[in-house]
Amino acid sequence: MELRGPRVLLRPARPEDAPDLFPFACDPQISHYMYWNTHGSIEETYAYLENLAAKEAMFVIEVEGKAAGVTGMQIDWENRLGETETWIGQPYWGSGINAEAKVVLFDFAFGPPGLKRIQSLTHIDNSRSQRALEKLGFKREGLLRRYRWIGGEPWDVYMYSLLPEEWMSSRPPIYYP
Numbered sequence: 001m002e003l004r005g006p007r008v009l010l011r012p013a014r015p016e017d018a019p020d021l022f023p024f025a026c027d028p029q030i031s032h033y034m035y036w037n038t039h040g041s042i043e044e045t046y047a048y049l050e051n052l053a054a055k056e057a058m059f060v061i062e063v064e065g066k067a068a069g070v071t072g073m074q075i076d077w078e079n080r081l082g083e084t085e086t087w088i089g090q091p092y093w094g095s096g097i098n099a100e101a102k103v104v105l106f107d108f109a110f111g112p113p114g115l116k117r118i119q120s121l122t123h124i125d126n127s128r129s130q131r132a133l134e135k136l137g138f139k140r141e142g143l144l145r146r147y148r149w150i151g152g153e154p155w156d157v158y159m160y161s162l163l164p165e166e167w168m169s170s171r172p173p174i175y176y177p
């Protein structure tokens with residue numbers, strides 16, 4: 001499946017994305033807050049992409065023909081909820097790509113698949129990610145103490161959520177140039 005916005009294309013991961021994404025996957029400022037370790041060789045990026053391609057709702061974010069990052073969600077169909085997960089290469093931070101990718105992803109997720117909640121967990125120190133979520137209308141529900149075991153340590157995380165009726169008013173506009 002592919003989802004399109006004015007600047008972004010969300011599409012399944014391909015091995016050919018490795019050269020674009022490897023430099024970002026080596027960046028500790030990105031991997032520090034993710035569930036995977038900083039990549040030490042491009043072979044790790046190939047393996048990561050193979051794994052990503054097998055997931056039902058995870059996408060590479062393509063911008064001007066280049067892979068810029070990854071977004072998507074793990075879906076709990078029984079409860080109709082999606083847990084979103086995103087990382088983007090630093091050259092694209094602050095560019096609006098994150099918001100645009102979320103708009104096309106959430107418009108779809110709250111549409112035909114009928115999800116009733118999208119949630120996101122962020123490390124308590126990840127202020128940038130928290131701000132990015134709040135700009136999209138996510139509400140901070142609370143602190144989950146030692147909720148995830150990542151990189152050999154327990155993580156305290158904030159739980160954020162977004163409901164479809166809130167998305168109608170919080171959804172940022174995206175422009176078609």
Ligand SMILES: CC(C)(COP(=O)(O)OP(=O)(O)OC[C@H]1O[C@@H](n2cnc3c(N)ncnc32)[C@H](O)[C@@H]1OP(=O)(O)O)[C@@H](O)C(=O)NCCC(=O)NCCS
Nearest residue numbers: 030033086087088093094095098121122127128129131132
């Ligand atoms: C999280 C991520 C996808 C967000 O994308 P982005 O392009 O950086 O997000 P935006 O620029 O739209 O929004 C970030 C906001 O945080 C603000 N910000 C930046 N540093 C900040 C800080 N230290 N504290 C608080 N806010 C901060 C920015 O100013 C911006 O707000 P503004 O538009 O009102 O000025 C991206 O930063 C990323 O990939 N980070 C590394 C991986 C990661 O943490 N993923 C999320 C895991 S939960």
